[in-house]
Amino acid sequence: MIGRRVQQRIYLEGLMGRRPPLPVRPDALEVEAQKRMSPEAFAYVAGGAGLEWTMEANREAFRRLALLPRMLRGAKPPGLGVELWGRQWAAPLFLCPIGVLELAHPEAELAAVRAAAKRGLPFMVSNQASHPLERVVEAAKAVNPEAPVFFQLYHSTDPKAVASFLRRAEKAGCAGVVLTVDTVQLGWRPRDLDLGHLPFLKGQGLAVYLTDPAFLGGLDEPLEGPALRPKPTLALLRNLLALRRTGKRYGLSLAQMQKAVRRFVATYSYPELSWEEVRRVRESTALPLLLKGLLHPEDALRAVELGVDGVYVSNHGGRQVDGSLAALHALPQVVRAVEGRVPVLLDSGVRTGADAVKALALGARAVGLGRPYVYALALGGEEGVGAFLDHFLAELELTLALSGVGSLEELGPHLLTKENPPPGEGGERPAGLGFTGPPRSP
Numbered sequence: 081m082i083g084r085r086v087q088q089r090i091y092l093e094g095l096m097g098r099r100p101p102l103p104v105r106p107d108a109l110e111v112e113a114q115k116r117m118s119p120e121a122f123a124y125v126a127g128g129a130g131l132e133w134t135m136e137a138n139r140e141a142f143r144r145l146a147l148l149p150r151m152l153r154g155a156k157p158p159g160l161g162v163e164l165w166g167r168q169w170a171a172p173l174f175l176c177p178i179g180v181l182e183l184a185h186p187e188a189e190l191a192a193v194r195a196a197a198k199r200g201l202p203f204m205v206s207n208q209a210s211h212p213l214e215r216v217v218e219a220a221k222a223v224n225p226e227a228p229v230f231f232q233l234y235h236s237t238d239p240k241a242v243a244s245f246l247r248r249a250e251k252a253g254c255a256g257v258v259l260t261v262d263t264v265q266l267g268w269r270p271r272d273l274d275l276g277h278l279p280f281l282k283g284q285g286l287a288v289y290l291t292d293p294a295f296l297g298g299l300d301e302p303l304e305g306p307a308l309r310p311k312p313t314l315a316l317l318r319n320l321l322a323l324r325r326t327g328k329r330y331g332l333s334l335a336q337m338q339k340a341v342r343r344f345v346a347t348y349s350y351p352e353l354s355w356e357e358v359r360r361v362r363e364s365t366a367l368p369l370l371l372k373g374l375l376h377p378e379d380a381l382r383a384v385e386l387g388v389d390g391v392y393v394s395n396h397g398g399r400q401v402d403g404s405l406a407a408l409h410a411l412p413q414v415v416r417a418v419e420g421r422v423p424v425l426l427d428s429g430v431r432t433g434a435d436a437v438k439a440l441a442l443g444a445r446a447v448g449l450g451r452p453y454v455y456a457l458a459l460g461g462e463e464g465v466g467a468f469l470d471h472f473l474a475e476l477e478l479t480l481a482l483s484g485v486g487s488l489e490e491l492g493p494h495l496l497t498k499e500n501p502p503p504g505e506g507g508e509r510p511a512g513l514g515f516t517g518p519p520r521s522p
Contacts, residue, residue, distance in 0.1 A: 081157050083481065086474035101467045102459045106431040106452050109468070113184075113455035120277040121183035125454050127271030130402025134395055138429025141406035145438050146499040147483055155486030157477055162488065164423055164445060165368040165389060167228045167255050170200030171473055172440060172488065176397075176427050176448040177232035177258060177372075179208025180285035184458035192457055193220045195465035197227035199473070204258055204448075207234040207245070208285035217252040228255035232372070234263060235357050238347040244294035246365045255368070258392065259361055262373025265349040267400035280344060282319050283326035283337055289344055290330045290337075299339040303346045355382065362387050370425065373400075375410040377417035384418050391418055392425040397450050408439060412493075415443030433475030437483065441491045 090100050103109045114122045128135040160171035175196050181188035188210035193203040197220040205216045213231060220227040231249035235242055249257055272278065279285050289295045310316060320334065327337040350357075362369055371383045372392035380391045393411050395404045407428035415424050426439045427448030436447040449472065456468035485491060 081477070082160075082470070083157060083474040083476075083478035086470050087478070100471075102456055102464050104471050109452055109455045109459070113458045116458050117184065120272075120275050120279075121458075123271035123275055123277065124180065124183055124279060125178075125451060127269050128398035128402070129267035129269055129400055132398060132402065134402050134404045134406070135398030135429070137404075137406040138395070138398055138408065139431070141408035142429055142431075142435045142438060144499050145408065146497050147434065147437065147441075147479070148495055148497045149482060150484030150495075153484040153486060155481070155484065157481040158485055158487045158490075160473070160477060160488070162446065165256055167202075168200070168226065169202055169228065169446065171476065172444075172446040173436065173469075173472070173476070174202040174204060174230075174425075174446055174448050175453055176450040177204035177206040177230075177260070178450060178454055179206040180210060180279045181206075181454065181457065182210035182284055183279060184454050185461050187461055188457075189216045190219045191462035192453060192465050193227075193229065194223050195462050195469060196220070197224040198466065199469050200224065200227070201469065202228040202230060202255065202446075204230040204232050205254075206232050206285075207260075207288060208280070209287050210285055212287050212291040213245075213248055213254075214252045214291075217254065221253070230254055230256045230258050230370070232258040232260055233361070234260055234348065235350055235353055235361065236347045237350050238295065238298065238343075240294040240298065241289070241292060241347070242361070243364060244292050245288065246361070246367075248288075248292070250365060250367055256370055256389070257361070257365055257367050258370045258372050259358065260372040260396075261353060261358070262394070262396050262400050264351050264353045267396070268402070269399065280348075281341055283323045283341060286326075286340065286344060287330075290326075290332065290340060295343070296332075296336075296340070299336060299343060301343075303343060355386065358383070358386055358388070372425075374414065375405050375407065377410075377413040380414040380424075381417045384421050388422065390423050390425060392427075392448075393444070394427045394448070397428050408442070411439065411442045411444060433472055433477070434479045436472075436476050437479045437485075437491070438496065440488065441493060441495050 103112055162169050162172045175192060185191055189205060190211055193216050196203040205213055217229045220229050231254045233245055323337045324334045327334055368389040370390035370392050371388045373394050374380050374391055383391055391414060393407050393414050395407050407426055411426055423445035424443060425446050426444040427450055430436060430447055430449060439447045453465050453468055456464040
C-alpha cells in the first residue's frame, strides 16, 4: 500500500519540520526546476512546437475528462503490477525516452534508470542519450537484474548505424525497441530557436553515436552540402572546448568530434521514412517492437498488421506538430482499432496519478511519464527522480482505491464521464473521445 505509506512518511517528517525533498505538485516542480536549470536547458525540456497549443490540448484533454468514483465497494487498495511483453512491471508506468538528460543532471540517464529500476519500473533509453546504451542498461541491472530497459530508435538515413544500434540493444539485454516515427525532422520549437540552441551541435546527447562502430566508421565518408567554416567568436570557442571535452570521454579528437556532429546532422533527419523502414526494423530484430508517435487509428491498425508488438500513442509531448490532436483524445480510437491484439501505451500531458487512471480506463495498458521526471532529475538527481516516482505511485494507488477500483482489470470507460465545459464554450464532445469500446485485454 504505497499510497498510505508515502503519505504517512511525508506527514510524520512534517512533525519534525522537514518538507518533502521536492515539490509534490507537478506545476511547482517545474517552477523549481527552472530556477536550477540554465535557460537553454529549461527551454529544451519545457518547450513545444509553435504556440504550444498541442501541449495545452494534452493537458486540457485530461482536465475535461472526469472520474466517476464508486463508493462502498469493500475493496482493498489494488495491486499495481502488470506483465507486458513477458516482463513484470511494478506498475503500469514507465519513464519516457527523453534525450540530452545531461542538460538536467550530469548523471543523466544513469540516475534516472537507477531510480526507476529500484521501483521495478521500466525506463526507455533515448536514441539521443547522454550516456552509452550499455552503461544505462548496466546501471539498471546493478540495482535490479529484472528491470526492463527499452531502447528508443530514431531511424536515420544511415542504415549501417541503424542495424548497429539494433544489435547493441539486443546484446545489452534490452526489453524491446521503441521505434519513434513522429520525428523524421525536428518540429518548429520557438523557445530553442529564440536562444539559437541545439544541444547536438555541442556534442550533447550523442553518446549512442559516439560509441557506435558503424557510425564512427563513416566519419570520413563524404556528405552532401558544403562544410561550414564560421568566423571565430568567443561563444564558438567555448562550444569547441566543450566539444573537445566530450570527445575526451570517448577517446575522440576535436576534429573527429566535429566530423561526428556534422555526420549526425546530415543523417538524423529522414523525411522519407515510410512503412517499408518499419518492416525492415521488424525483420531485423527479435526484440519486441513498439511503434511510438501514432495518433490515427488506421496507422495503428497497419502497424499491427506489420507485426509490431505494441502501439504507443503520443504526440511527442506537443514538441512536433502544433495544433495536433491531444494524445488522450486519440487513445480510444486506437484502442478500438487494435482490438486487443497488442498492448497500447500512451504519453503526452500526463502529470498526475489521476491522469494515469483516466488513460488506463480508456484502454492504455501503461502510461509514460516525461517532463516531470526530468524536472525532478534537475532538482535532486537519482533521489529526486525516486521521490517523484514515489509521489506518483502513491497518488495512482490512492486514486484507484478512492474510485472504488479493486484491481486494474476493473478499469474501463464506465468509470469516466464528461466534465461540464467552462461557461461560453458549449458542450460539444471532442472528436474521438468515446466511452464505449472493447474490454481491456488480459
